[in-house]
Amino acid sequence: MPVESRTDTAPGHDPDHDELRRLExxxxxxxxxxxxxxxxxxxxxxxxxxxxxxxxxxxxxWQAYIVVAKPRPDLIPGPFDVFEALASAWSSDRLQIAVLxxxxxxxxxxLIAVAIGTPIGLLLAECRPVRRALGPLLSGLQVLPSVxxxxxxxxWFGLTDATVYFVVLMGAVPSIANGLVSGxxxxxxxxxxxxxxxxxxxxxxxxxxVLPAALPGYFSGLxxxxxxxxxxLMAAEIIxxxxxxxxxxxxMLQQSRELADLSGVLATILVILFVGIxxxxxxxxxxxxxxxxxxxxxxxxxx
Amino acid sequence: xxxxGSTVVGGIAVEATPxxxxxxxxxxxxxxxxxxxxxxxxxxxxxxxxxxNLSIEAGQFVCLLGASGCGKSTLLNIIAGLEKPSEGTVTxxxxxxxxxxxxxxxxxWLTAGRNIELALKLxxxxxxxxxxxxxELLDLVNLADAADKRPHELSGGMRQRVALARSLxxxxxxxxxxxxxxxxxxxxxxxxxxxxxxxxxxxxxxIVFVTHNVREAARLGERILLMSSRPGRIVNEWTIxxxxxxxxESPEVARLGDxxxxxxxxxIRRNAS
Numbered sequence: 001m002p003v004e005s006r007t008d009t010a011p012g013h014d015p016d017h018d019e020l021r022r023l024e025x026x027x028x029x030x031x032x033x034x035x036x037x038x039x040x041x042x043x044x045x046x047x048x049x050x051x052x053x054x055x056x057x058x059x060x061x062w063q064a065y066i067v068v069a070k071p072r073p074d075l076i077p078g079p080f081d082v083f084e085a086l087a088s089a090w091s092s093d094r095l096q097i098a099v100l101x102x103x104x105x106x107x108x109x110x111l112i113a114v115a116i117g118t119p120i121g122l123l124l125a126e127c128r129p130v131r132r133a134l135g136p137l138l139s140g141l142q143v144l145p146s147v148x149x150x151x152x153x154x155x156w157f158g159l160t161d162a163t164v165y166f167v168v169l170m171g172a173v174p175s176i177a178n179g180l181v182s183g184x185x186x187x188x189x190x191x192x193x194x195x196x197x198x199x200x201x202x203x204x205x206x207x208x209x210v211l212p213a214a215l216p217g218y219f220s221g222l223x224x225x226x227x228x229x230x231x232x233l234m235a236a237e238i239i240x241x242x243x244x245x246x247x248x249x250x251x252m253l254q255q256s257r258e259l260a261d262l263s264g265v266l267a268t269i270l271v272i273l274f275v276g277i278x279x280x281x282x283x284x285x286x287x288x289x290x291x292x293x294x295x296x297x298x299x300x301x302x303x
Numbered sequence: 304x305x306x307x308g309s310t311v312v313g314g315i316a317v318e319a320t321p322x323x324x325x326x327x328x329x330x331x332x333x334x335x336x337x338x339x340x341x342x343x344x345x346x347x348x349x350x351x352x353x354x355x356n357l358s359i360e361a362g363q364f365v366c367l368l369g370a371s372g373c374g375k376s377t378l379l380n381i382i383a384g385l386e387k388p389s390e391g392t393v394t395x396x397x398x399x400x401x402x403x404x405x406x407x408x409x410x411x412w413l414t415a416g417r418n419i420e421l422a423l424k425l426x427x428x429x430x431x432x433x434x435x436x437x438x439e440l441l442d443l444v445n446l447a448d449a450a451d452k453r454p455h456e457l458s459g460g461m462r463q464r465v466a467l468a469r470s471l472x473x474x475x476x477x478x479x480x481x482x483x484x485x486x487x488x489x490x491x492x493x494x495x496x497x498x499x500x501x502x503x504x505x506x507x508x509x510i511v512f513v514t515h516n517v518r519e520a521a522r523l524g525e526r527i528l529l530m531s532s533r534p535g536r537i538v539n540e541w542t543i544x545x546x547x548x549x550x551x552e553s554p555e556v557a558r559l560g561d562x563x564x565x566x567x568x569x570x571i572r573r574n575a576s
Contacts, residue, residue, distance in 0.1 A: 020497050024445045027494060031458030190408040197383060197402040198425045198473065208421065212412045295411040296455025 077263040082270065085256075085263035094252060099271065102233060102248040105161070109168030110229045117173040117225065121180030121218075126206075131181075138174050146171035146228065147235040160244050164236045171232030172225040179221010183214035219291060223284050230276055249275070334396060335361040335477055335509040336382060341391035343377055351377055353534035355391070359511065359526075361476070364503055366524030367513045368563065370571050374535030375513045379479050382511065397476035405482045407462035409454040415465045416441065416450035422472035440468040443505075444498060460491035464498065471506065480512045484519070493551060496522055500548055517567065521559040522551040529563060531570045539566055 059079050065071075066078035073081060089095035124131045124138070149170045153163040187210065195209040211218075237250020245251075249272050256264030336359040343352040351374045359365050369375045380386040382393055383402045409418045419437040428436060441447050444464040454462055463483060470478055484492045500523065503510055514520050520527045529539045541559065549556055 017501065020494070020501065021445050024494055024498070027491060028446075028449075028458065028461055031460065031491075032456075188408070190404060190406060191410065193385065193404070194408045194410075196385065198422050198469075199399065200425050204425060208425075209410070212410070215412065294453060296453065297411075 081263040082267045085267040097247055098249045098252040101246040106230050106233045109165050110226050113169050113172035117176030121177035125181045125184035142174035146232040150236055150239045154240055159242050163240050167232045167236040168229045171228035175228050176221050176225035180218045183217020186217050187213040333361050334358045337394045339392045341388050343389050350534035353536050361509050362507050364510045364525045366520035366527045368520045369530030370532050373530045373532040375530050376481055379481050379513050383479050400477035400479050401470040401473040401475040403466050403470045403480045403483050405485050407466035411454050414451050414453055419469050419472050422469045426473050440472055444468045459487050477509045482514055517560045517563050518551055521556045
């Protein structure tokens with residue numbers, strides 16, 4: 001067996017070490033996961049094309065039905081009637097006012113819900129007795145349709161914006177708090193142990209380990225919270241009208257119903273749907289994609 | 304058998320001294336870890352660890368070897384301060400110890416570099432110095448180019464090296480390792496043995512390395528402690544007098560491994576009845 005004795009151990013000139021470095025570098029490149037990034041244009045196209053195509057097909061089928069079956073226009077309006085209703089609402093400024101009012105209420109209500117739901121969620125996640133006491137109630141509130149609060153809210157607050165905000169909060173807060181709780185619950189225990197052995201204090205553990213680790217779960221709670229806020233808002237606006245309350249999309253829907261204007265009703269529904277989709281696409285989807293991709297949690301089909 | 308070719312490739316000088324001999328009452332240097340009459344039980348269950356007395360010299364590489372469930376990880380957790388002993392005391396002379404686990408447990412929302420910077424931050428290093436210090440540590444484990452990669456973009460071996468760099472970032476004299484290479488493939492593990500040994504020689508850390516892999520213990524350890532199961536006791540120990548590095552395929556490691564395996568099997572057999 002050849003015995004090599006080496007005396008040159010000057011830093012940077014250790015052949016054993018260089019050898020090991022080369023070996024490791026070789027193994028690293030063998031084990032590296034090859035990435036095939038796609039351009040931004042291609043990604044947008046892949047995301048946009050299928051839903052737009054489907055929309056065109058649906059509208060075409062709708063129009064074809066109108067042309068072939070010729071139903072009563074006051075019972076089943078065609079796409080052009082609905083478009084006309086939209087245009088007239090736009091030209092009378094009702095559409096703009098309704099959309100802005102609703103988005104403002106929904107957005108503001110959602111932000112307040114985040115401000116309330118987040119500390120509740122943190123408290124629930126980190127404090128066992130609070131969780132035992134409040135957990136079931138909060139899960140129950142999440143299931144309870146928040147429309148059920150509208151009558152009580154009208155009695156308490158009258159026909160004011162406070163009624164709308166109350167209903168929105170009752171819809172959104174439980175979802176946000178529960179989202180944060182499940183986000184914290186899903187943190188691998190190993191990450192907390194690492195925090196402990198790295199010497200993190202209680203505060204450092206919460207801000208540097210627990211919160212960032214719980215972010216994906218928290219974010220899906222936020223998304224659900226927004227959905228509940230938007231739904232509750234529409235319900236509240238349909239039921240409670242007049243007084244000092246502004247004119248929102250729900251009010252517009254109700255007004256069209258009172259005028260037996262089915263085209264107007266369908267047009268408003270489409271606008272409500274469109275706002276929901278827009279918020280998802282513009283606000284939530286990019287943040288979520290970024291969040292998940294950075295952690296390598298993205299499903300292959302969504303990349 | 305070690306072929307001459309592989310020795311040249313590895314470039315490691317192998318001394319042909321007898322690899323191992325059980326030694327009793329070795330003259331000890333300053334103790335980095337002192338364990339005195341340590342016992343551990345969970346609730347009212349049976350003893351997990353029974354009367355462990357141990358003194359680990361500063362700068363020593365100690366392998367803690369035993370079958371699954373013998374309490375070696377529990378012993379490591381107690382030294383790390385993650386669990387409390389039921390009786391007896393553990394003293395780590397330098398204060399707290401750094402710990403490395405079987406899975407790298409890197410924070411997935413941070414890049415490799417940031418993971419190390421976080422450890423430096425928690426160790427109290429000022430912000431402007433962190434970045435350079437993190438690069439230096441990554442370079443120590445030959446991952447300087449991977450600083451901006453996220454954990455999911457790294458292979459298992461690379462993640463473990465980042466975890467090693469992170470535990471070195473704490474700048475604690477004692478490094479505890481809980482089966483850190485158990486989940487890696489044999490080729491990667493072999494390289495990481497070399498890497499760890501180099502880091503150990505370069506930094507002079509005291510290392511306690513828990514493993515159930517006899518060859519791994521014989522390859523790495525200066526001192527190997529064999530634990531029995533239920534209750535966990537230290538039943539035998541070997542001190543390797545050869546101070547040079549050795550390869551896992553070498554006959555010395557194989558011979559020592561066989562000897563330890565025989566004893567380990569004996570210990571396991573006692574649990575059959």
